[in-house]
Amino acid sequence: MWVYEKKLQYPVKVRDCNPRLAKYLIEQYGGADGELAAALRYLNQRYTIPEKVIGLLTDIGTEEFAHLEMIATMIYKLTKDATPQQMAAAGLGDHYVNHDSALYYHDAAGNPWTATYIQAKGDPIADLYEDIAAEEKARATYQWLIDISDDPDINDSLRFLREREIVHSMRFREAVEILKEEKGKKKFF
Amino acid sequence: MTREKTFTLVKSYKPFHSKFDPCPPIGRKYYRTPPNLYINFQPPNMEQFTPEEALKYGTLWKFFYDFYDNPYRERET
Numbered sequence: 001m002w003v004y005e006k007k008l009q010y011p012v013k014v015r016d017c018n019p020r021l022a023k024y025l026i027e028q029y030g031g032a033d034g035e036l037a038a039a040l041r042y043l044n045q046r047y048t049i050p051e052k053v054i055g056l057l058t059d060i061g062t063e064e065f066a067h068l069e070m071i072a073t074m075i076y077k078l079t080k081d082a083t084p085q086q087m088a089a090a091g092l093g094d095h096y097v098n099h100d101s102a103l104y105y106h107d108a109a110g111n112p113w114t115a116t117y118i119q120a121k122g123d124p125i126a127d128l129y130e131d132i133a134a135e136e137k138a139r140a141t142y143q144w145l146i147d148i149s150d151d152p153d154i155n156d157s158l159r160f161l162r163e164r165e166i167v168h169s170m171r172f173r174e175a176v177e178i179l180k181e182e183k184g185k186k187k188f189f
Numbered sequence: 190m191t192r193e194k195t196f197t198l199v200k201s202y203k204p205f206h207s208k209f210d211p212c213p214p215i216g217r218k219y220y221r222t223p224p225n226l227y228i229n230f231q232p233p234n235m236e237q238f239t240p241e242e243a244l245k246y247g248t249l250w251k252f253f254y255d256f257y258d259n260p261y262r263e264r265e266t
């Protein structure tokens with residue numbers, strides 16, 4: 001069960017009407033390394049992971065939905081008053097004819113989200129290593145988005161999201177350490 | 190506990206540029222090596238930000254904070 005708080009995890013401000021930036025940000029909405037993939041990956045893997053790290057996957061998976069909501073807000077605000085012509089000029093013409101300005105789960109190139117982006121191997125180390133890689137890939141995506149964006153307010157929120165990926169990666173690496181630990185054995189150093 | 194960062198968060202290298210490459214050389218290529226790579230398990234009592242700072246930066250822990258900006262800004266052409 002979840003408790004919903006009707007506010008964003010971090011404020012999202014948008015300075016300019018910039019549908020092109022929205023087109024790029026969709027990568028983190030419905031892309032392979034985006035927030036939807038992250039949330040669904042962790043909240044699914046958690047059923048078959050050792051008890052000690054279930055809570056971690058639940059917490060991080062839940063937070064990814066909060067990130068998804070921030071990205072959605074950015075995309076929504078950047079396109080909300082754009083005319084069909086402005087959408088077309090920003091490379092969102094194909095999006096417009098299918099969705100108007102509605103959001104949809106696809107990546108920046110228009111590929112629809114697919115469950116093949118995520119895995120649940122049932123092997124705790126394999127799953128956690130995938131999670132670590134996913135966090136580093138999301139961190140990199142945020143870097144490239146910051147590089148390509150000229151909106152200081154959007155970049156401020158993107159920096160927050162990037163920092164969260166660093167913390168998540170750290171926590172997954174700690175989970176590996178917890179599972180590696182030899183219980184009940186005498187330790188010799 | 191204050192943990193000194195005894196490592197750098199950005200690395201760079203100079204990619205080979207042939208005279209047949211059409212774009213002017215980008216100069217140096219950069220990649221990030223964030224702080225989490227240099228620690229296996231967070232030790233107790235690390236230095237914290239204030240709650241207000243933590244909400245802004247995205248981490249409670251000073252050690253894990255890593256500001257990012259476009260490293261290629263100088264060369265805009």
Ligand SMILES: [Fe+2]
Nearest residue numbers: 135164165168
């Ligand atoms: Fe994450």
